Amino acid sequence: MKRWGVIICTLLLLLPVQGCKFKDLDLKLFVVAMGVDLSESDPDKLSVTIKAAVPMGDPKQASEKVLIMTEKANTIAEAVRLMKSRTDKELDFGHCKAVIFGESYAHKDIRQATDWVLRRRDMQLLNYTAVGSPSAKEVLNVQPVTERLPGNSLLQALSMDGTESPFIISPQFTYNLERKAEEIGEDPIMPLIEVKGESELNISKGILFNKKQAVMTLEPDEVRIYNILEGRNLKTSLNFKLEGVKYAYTFLRSSSSYKMKLADASSPNLEYKIKIQAGIEENSSGSPIDSAGLKELSAAAEQQLGEQIEKVLNKIHKTGTDPLGWGLHYRSRHWNSLTAEKEAWEDIYPQLDFKAQVRINIKYTGMIR
Amino acid sequence: MAKDRYFYYLFLINALLNIVNFVPKGLINGRFDGSMASIMVAVPLGLLFTYLFGKVMGKFPSTGVPEIYNQYLPKPLSLPLLLMFAVLWFIAGLITLLAFVEITLRYISMDVEPLTVLVLFLMVVCISMRINTESILYGLEVLLFLNFPIIGYILFKSLLNPQFNWNAVLEIVTHSAHWPSFGGVATATFVFSGYANLAIFNRVLKNVNFKLLWLLGISGFLVLLTSFLIPIGYLGTINVDRHVYPWFSTADVLRTKNFVIERVLFLFYFNYLMLSLASTILHWHISLNMIKGMFASKKRKKPKRSFDWWVIILFSGFTFAAQTANQFKLDQFGQLFLDVRFGGEGILILSVYLAYRRRKQRQA
């Protein structure tokens, strides 16, 4: 009895201790996304934008209120502190889900922002990263009509939970960014978000990074090829032409793998093997397709896709970046020491020659022949 | 008398706790310099230690190490030994506790004073460590039973995630052909050192039968591989060593859509909170009993009740003092302890064997 009395008394004595940290939910503003731009007025400063959800009293109301704030400062930390004095509620980054880098900032150096995002303890490692064009601020300012929860449409598009567009690069979280930025033999890549009018976003491009900055933009077609190469089952369709007739085929299943052939030291090559099961979706001539024609079509599609793939690979290769992790693949198949592998790969990579072997098996012609 | 299976719980909690006690960190530091090889060496070595200690403790049924020492070893030898083990076990718990305070502040973004969290943990541990040895085993069983499914879920989820980079894992595996290091082996054997808890728990456990030793070997090996390789698969071969607690960062990488909790990190954290506190309770319970053993004389078997409270005050004092260290010191200290503990285990086994020899001589 006495013992419990003591315990209860100590608990009671501890009650005042909590006073300062006890902060009720309604005193918080939940930041859902943030953006980092270069300041236009002062190139040395950053312009940080946050998008926060404001809790509303009535849950039946269609949409929640949004608060968007921008602040300029030398560091992100400073900008956030400045923002805090502009609101009556505490900014809570615990629910932040996306970090958008402005295009100009991405082309300069993203390391400062990345470092802040990773180091700050209430930021998740699961933030979607993307580049915003023309600027992160404008991307965050867009309010799509379909949006119920602030920032949610952006997140759904990036996460591919909602739409499954073949032109969106697979989710790149902050930890992916961090991993690729440090890894020997893999480089970051991010989706590029473009503003289209007041209430529409367009995510169809990609941006390749070297270790610190953006180096090249991938056009929508190239992003699609990149997604095929990444090897997941992509839901897409591709066009090709045969004897002046336009065809389109949908992917039923696709897989991709590659082999490095390094035996010949003077001309090392990397051979992609892509297997696609497909069905015809469109035929501009309208004439029925027979089984012999199907083979012909497959061959034509294979050849044309192969060319496209080689083009994209060569384009990526020219920038010197390695978004698909070929270097890591090389390292994981060799038993040498880290430095030896690194040096060897640095020698091999510039000479690498890309080949694509595509096998398309058109199985169906759709509902009609 | 508790059943056989409780011995395996002692092993399991230690094996699971490696994540908090800097084992992945230690292995990751040497990931290009023989960590894989160290793991290969550590598994048979750990099993051997387990087997030897189990066998030799089996010769003293229902007795703990303090009683064995007091009875069969001369006082000048038994006292320092008991003191050493009390300190070792205390430090084992201390590191878990301090590491977890760190983790709490780092990942559960509360702007709380570390001291406040520490006070809470200390209260939990100190209240619980005084209950009797058998009860601790029952409590352990309950906690493991509650937490095991969640850990299983997290492991499963982490391996099936498409973002998991198998190439990074393979890269580490291709660095296996390297001499193991003493540090690496010492670190990796931590997974197996749950057997040492038998030093006190032998009082309530029946003779452990070692038919399932192979199971310990396999599960220990798998635990080591997962706790070493999965963070690398997510955080990259180079970048991984920037994370102070790689496994908690790894858990942060996972997301689930099926619960009200979205971030797996929280599931993982609360899981390990329970396990860490349970493990600290276990370790400090042993330490407490070792200290009690030092003061147990032939006349008075058990010291007074208030004795416990003096030990608790002592433990708490040391903990508060140690709390002032910064993260790098704690990290180094944790690594150092893993090495020292390895040696301590050897001494433990040898000393009990010595006691066994002396008993035989006496009987002869």
Added chain:
Amino acid sequence: MADSKQQASKGNTISCVKEQLAKMSDLEHQTLGFHGQKVQFIYLTSLCDSKIVNRSLIAPLYEMGDDKEYELYIASFPGCQQLEAPPQIVAKLLQGCAALAFDSGNLYLFDAARVEASGVAPAESETIVQGPSDSFNESLDVSLNLIRRRYQSASLKSEARTIGAQSKTKLAVIYDEDRVDHNVLKELMARLDNINIDILQGAAELDRYLASTKFRLFPTTILTERPDRAVFNLSEGKVIILVDTTGYAVIVPVIFNDFFTAMDDKLQVTLVGWFLKGIRYLGLVLTTVLPAIYVAFSSYNSEVWKIQIALLVAGSRATVPYPSFVEVILMLLMMEFLTEASLRLPKAIGSTATTVGGLILGTAATEAGLVSNIMIILVSVVAISNFVIPLNMMGFTVRVIKYALIVVATLYGLLGIICGCLVLVMYLTSLRSFGKPYFRIFVLDRLKLGRTSMGEKNNG
């Protein structure tokens, strides 16, 4: 000479008894004469059944011709004793015996106790859907009968004990000799012998005196009114203590899981039985943890849950003028008042109280903005899931524990809840019910308890 001495001693005895029982308005002292002989009757009218006295004692007196024959007739009744010393007589009179004093000096005590019991009524505090509905009643014999009829084995032993210096309450300690753990039995007997009290009024009271420590959070004995539960536990090697005048039996030793077994579980399909058990444990977790989680979530760990939920809670809390823990404790107390009120009220009014309290108060409180919507949902869940626990004793404990968790949650948030649960688990495992571990996950060992002791016996 000897005759007169006996006469004198008899006279003394009677007067001595009368002296001790002075100032008792219900004392009846009759002297009936026939054939020149006199027989004195002394009894307490409140304790004795007047029908028995009339039919078995007074009527035959006038029907029989001979006093010797009558004496023989009296002596032939089972439960009739011939006694000497006054203290014994007084005690017996207080138990409901009638004393008959013959001129010859012989003194008989005739058991004419009137047992007022409420009859075998359906069980009220532990109702089940299907299955027997009878319950123990206040008469020890009837209760014993209910058990014996269900457990027809020669190994079923019942030992009698009397407890209470004034109340002299009769107990029957019942166990299956072959299955019981004899250490438990020994400890129980020792503890029963150690009880020094004046009055024992109920089984619940006995339960308190049997406990090893003064302060405890959890019940370590089960109080039941169901004979089928008692029998089920007997077959598991447990000991049942029936207490006269209470209508309840005490079961020892018990473990935590016993409190979550309803007697219908045995009647259900296995799968359904498991499901029901699972539901009960879930109810336990919800009712203890949910209010604390609400506090932790809305005041500390808002980042743990999905943002949708965070916004929802924040929105519905927007008008609430005080911190979350005040809100929770306020509403929970309100709910406690409701339950308490509806428990004690007559059944007809009870439902009105619940409606007024639950529905009207809840709605009004949210509309006034004093309490958030989510809070109302939560309180209802907590209240309902509390009643999922089949045995009330555990239900009451759980009702108290959730407040402790709210306190730690206000101090430390989720961290505090987890730590609180941990301490709770450790506390539970450290409990012992008559030397048996109270809380374990795998209780399969429990079922073997009876069999192993039997096996050991066979081996030995």
